[in-house]
Amino acid sequence: MQAQCRLDGGGGGAVSFGAPADVHEAVVRELTRGHELTARLQAEATRALRGQGQAEATAAFILREVSRAFTLCLSIMAGGATPSARAAPATSPRPETPDSAVSVGAPPPRAREDNVPRKRTLTPSPFHDGYQWRKYGQKKINNTNFPRGYYRCSYHRERNCPAQKQVQQHNDEVPPLFAVVYTHEHTCEQPSASVPLDVATNSASGGAAAAAPDFFPPTSLLQRRLHAGTLADDDRAAKEERERQALVSSLACVLQGRQYYYDYDGDSRGAGAAVGPAPIGGPSELPAGLDTGEGLDVMDYDVMNTLFLEPFGTESNFYGTRDDGTLF
């Protein structure tokens, strides 16, 4: 991966951390966020470029490579296990956690007999991963503040797809983060598919295909009506507005957490030129337009820069905070 991230634990470093374990945790956290954003961008790009032939194929290819790079880095951070090695947890250097591919600091889930490899991640948008899910249970988990929801693929029955995931709110912040645990791989071909997207495994192929992205609601009735063209225009407009607000909210959360803020130069937009990144404020200050009707476009472009263009560009693309809280 060509992205260059200024991240060290010393005084001259980008972000201050204490023990090496803190650095490790921070790296895993950022990689996990990056991976999640890549998945979401993949879904967005799929929708935006649908039917545009070469552009669609090129974007899909590059995003798969970015996703694969995140996966590899996460595997390395997990202790040297490769994605394929996750299928054999007995050989993992960290056999104590069945979902050792990604650790987010939450209590490890109870061990299961089936030995199914799991992937756990934190995300502000637990329901947007390109797949359609159906909730089949909810459980209050001991020593946690939030119930855990159990979901399986909407095509579990009709296509015998074994994919499942668990979603549990992770913190009290606004907007909140959610811990998502994926189990099993999708084996179904979901409708409106054009680009494979398997967030659970990072496998770009594997026969799993992405449905049209959706931000609301968690499962599929509204999506199906939209796909079927049975949604009234008013409903469609309302849904688009909810999608827009959800996207802005969740992306703002991610960017706030990272403190990666970018100036947006509207004149250079669309020409393909990478806009020079610049910190424009503290964690509470969002890029201009985020809370306006133009927010989505700005965020789309910034996320594209962050994940798509700049990893292949120059250094100095990443920002953090000094010990005194100022941005650099």
Place this chain on the structure above:
DNA sequence: AAGATTTGACCTAC
């Protein structure tokens, strides 16, 4: 009416 969600009961591993 069909499909999704909720929720208490049940199952199983520890």
Place this chain on the structure above:
DNA sequence: GTAGGTCAAATCTT
């Protein structure tokens, strides 16, 4: 016995 995961009837939504 306890806790996590799943089932299935009841309820809700469209």
